[in-house]
Amino acid sequence: MGGHDLADIADAVPSASAVYGDAVVTGVSDDSRTVEPGDLYLAFPGRHAHGLDFELEALARGAVAILSDRPAVSLPSVVVTNPRSCAGPASALVHRHPSKGLRVYGTTGTNGKTSTTYLLGAALSAAGETVGTITGISIAGPRTTRPAARTTPEAAVLQQSLAAMRDEGATSVALEVSSHGLDQGRVDATHFAAVGFTNLTRDHLDYHRSMDEYFAVKSRLFESHRTEVAAIGIDGDYGRRLASSVGVPCWTWSASDPGADIHADRIRSGPTGTSFTAHTPDGPLDVRLRLLGPHQVDNALTALAMLAATGVELDAAVAGFEQLTHVPGRLERVDDGRSGVVALVDYMHNTDGQHRLLPYLRSLSTGKLIVVIGATGDRDIGKRFPLGATAAEYADIVIVTDESPFSEDADTIRDAVVDGAVAAGSATVLVEPDRRDAFELAVEHARHGDVLVVAGRGCDDHVVHGNRSAPFDDRVELRAVLENSASTS
Numbered sequence: 001m002g003g004h005d006l007a008d009i010a011d012a013v014p015s016a017s018a019v020y021g022d023a024v025v026t027g028v029s030d031d032s033r034t035v036e037p038g039d040l041y042l043a044f045p046g047r048h049a050h051g052l053d054f055e056l057e058a059l060a061r062g063a064v065a066i067l068s069d070r071p072a073v074s075l076p077s078v079v080v081t082n083p084r085s086c087a088g089p090a091s092a093l094v095h096r097h098p099s100k101g102l103r104v105y106g107t108t109g110t111n112g113k114t115s116t117t118y119l120l121g122a123a124l125s126a127a128g129e130t131v132g133t134i135t136g137i138s139i140a141g142p143r144t145t146r147p148a149a150r151t152t153p154e155a156a157v158l159q160q161s162l163a164a165m166r167d168e169g170a171t172s173v174a175l176e177v178s179s180h181g182l183d184q185g186r187v188d189a190t191h192f193a194a195v196g197f198t199n200l201t202r203d204h205l206d207y208h209r210s211m212d213e214y215f216a217v218k219s220r221l222f223e224s225h226r227t228e229v230a231a232i233g234i235d236g237d238y239g240r241r242l243a244s245s246v247g248v249p250c251w252t253w254s255a256s257d258p259g260a261d262i263h264a265d266r267i268r269s270g271p272t273g274t275s276f277t278a279h280t281p282d283g284p285l286d287v288r289l290r291l292l293g294p295h296q297v298d299n300a301l302t303a304l305a306m307l308a309a310t311g312v313e314l315d316a317a318v319a320g321f322e323q324l325t326h327v328p329g330r331l332e333r334v335d336d337g338r339s340g341v342v343a344l345v346d347y348m349h350n351t352d353g354q355h356r357l358l359p360y361l362r363s364l365s366t367g368k369l370i371v372v373i374g375a376t377g378d379r380d381i382g383k384r385f386p387l388g389a390t391a392a393e394y395a396d397i398v399i400v401t402d403e404s405p406f407s408e409d410a411d412t413i414r415d416a417v418v419d420g421a422v423a424a425g426s427a428t429v430l431v432e433p434d435r436r437d438a439f440e441l442a443v444e445h446a447r448h449g450d451v452l453v454v455a456g457r458g459c460d461d462h463v464v465h466g467n468r469s470a471p472f473d474d475r476v477e478l479r480a481v482l483e484n485s486a487s488t489s
């Protein structure tokens with residue numbers, strides 16, 4: 001790849017005040033630990049450190065220049081007022097603006113981003129596109145896939161990933177856009193063909209100071225300088241507000257309101273999938289999903305509206321939806337169907353998800369509903385009590401266990417969830433801090449006809465206690481407990 005002069009980069013970013021020295025830049029990194037030879041190292045002021053603290057490591061790994069809010073000591077530098085706001089433009093320039101050669105579909109919302117992104121990927125493939133997907137699970141190009149470190153990658157990683165996908169022949173990319181990503185400018189300088197909004201409910205109030213601020217950050221994705229069209233769900237107040245203020249052509253969707261551009265009826269949600277009729281301007285479409293739960297109707301409608309807005313053939317899109325067997329860790333069944341217990345792993349980690357999914361799971365049960373639940377450390381403390389209470393509102397048995405406490409005290413987190421579950425007053429509440437033992441307890445209580453769901457971590461494959469990270473995949477562990485129980489009974 002030909003390089004870019006530091007001066008050209010300074011011209012392309014906002015608020016550059018000075019350039020010291022020159023260099024030819026061939027890549028970008030915002031983390032000294034991942035710098036490669038020829039990189040521009042973006043040194044951000046952070047909550048815990050300043051990127052310039054790691055200048056020598058970046059130099060040792062081959063950085064040729066630094067962009068920061070002060071000059072570097074040992075490398076040519078671009079000095080800017082706000083380094084984070086430069087990450088997107090600088091990275092896009094160095095990687096030759098990959099989003100302009102791709103149709104990028106960005107989905108945001110509190111819940112359903114990953115599922116919608118998977119649905120978009122399946123639909124676009126069926127419509128003949130060569131597709132990449134970028135989610136909190138993986139960065140998956142047409143030829144190469146790697147695990148994701150974030151829901152939305154840092155700008156340097158995003159632009160490099162988009163460029164790699166373009167070079168692998170991708171024509172479309174479906175991308176999950178978090179509010180953290182928007183707030184930190186990770187998708188700046190990404191040109192979207194379409195953006196979609198699933199819903200907005202309480203979450204992440206450890207990061208955003210209020211729901212209004214959270215909404216304002218999400219709304220940034222819908223600005224006319226970022227996208228050509230928008231698709232917005234109008235079943236909630238925030239969606240209606242967004243749809244009425246957006247400055248680009250907008251397709252609305254609703255799971256019930258015939259006034260939306262696309263709406264659904266005849267929704268059926270059973271043990272093997274979900275079906276509905278989508279009413280579009282081109283006529284009705286019968287949609288069959290193998291994904292479980294009525295909430296997937298909302299996600300499919302978000303995808304459908306984005307696809308309709310960009311002229312994708314909807315019959316092909318719907319055929320693509322049907323090809324998708326599951327989204328990893330999202331109401332993923334882990335039982336083999338033989339024990340008569342339906343066992344699933346899900347990523348519900350807020351009460352909106354619980355209110356949507358638990359009644360459905362209840363409807364699948366001819367016996368009890370057993371919910372294994374916990375809460376993550378270093379995240380929105382105010383969610384814990386309601387998570388416990390809502391689980392107990394729907395379940396017969398709630399087993400409270402630990403997730404990843406990170407730097408927090410596991411007992412404190414667990415106690416808050418237990419307090420909520422007990423306060424609901426309707427379910428049997430059991431406490432088992434060890435996650436594997438909690439799964440055993442759940443399986444011991446499960447009888448033919450019961451539904452058992454392990455909620456909260458989805459397909460995360462590690463748990464983190466303090467500085468200790470250990471492999472733990474709920475799907476693998478629950479499956480092992482079920483198999484062990486079947487072989488000993």
Ligand SMILES: CC(=O)N[C@H]1[C@@H](OP(=O)(O)OP(=O)(O)OC[C@H]2O[C@@H](n3ccc(=O)[nH]c3=O)[C@H](O)[C@@H]2O)O[C@H](CO)[C@@H](O)[C@@H]1O[C@H](C)C(=O)N[C@@H](C)C(=O)N[C@H](CCC(=O)O)C(=O)O
Nearest residue numbers: 030031032044046047048049050051054150151152178180
């Ligand atoms: C709260 C938050 O979002 N923090 C982000 C923020 O961290 P920070 O300001 O604390 O950074 P810092 O640790 O002080 O370090 C300052 C700078 O030094 C750099 N550094 C640091 C150490 C080192 O050895 N070398 C090095 O270069 C860092 O890359 C950083 O640029 O800037 C860092 C990169 O610049 C991000 O990696 C970091 O994300 C952290 C890890 C994180 O956990 N973020 C989560 C909350 C997040 O973004 N989540 C959303 C999904 C939410 C959801 O929907 O569930 C996501 O999109 O993933």
Ligand SMILES: Nc1ncnc2c1ncn2[C@@H]1O[C@H](COP(=O)(O)OP(=O)(O)OP(=O)(O)O)[C@@H](O)[C@H]1O
Nearest residue numbers: 110111112113114115295298330346347348353356
């Ligand atoms: N449309 C929806 N409405 C309410 N809850 C949903 C919806 N879609 C998914 N969920 C719940 O949210 C969980 C996460 O789903 P998904 O990963 O698709 O969303 P997400 O927005 O990407 O979440 P995250 O950012 O936390 O990964 C699911 O396991 C399910 O419990």
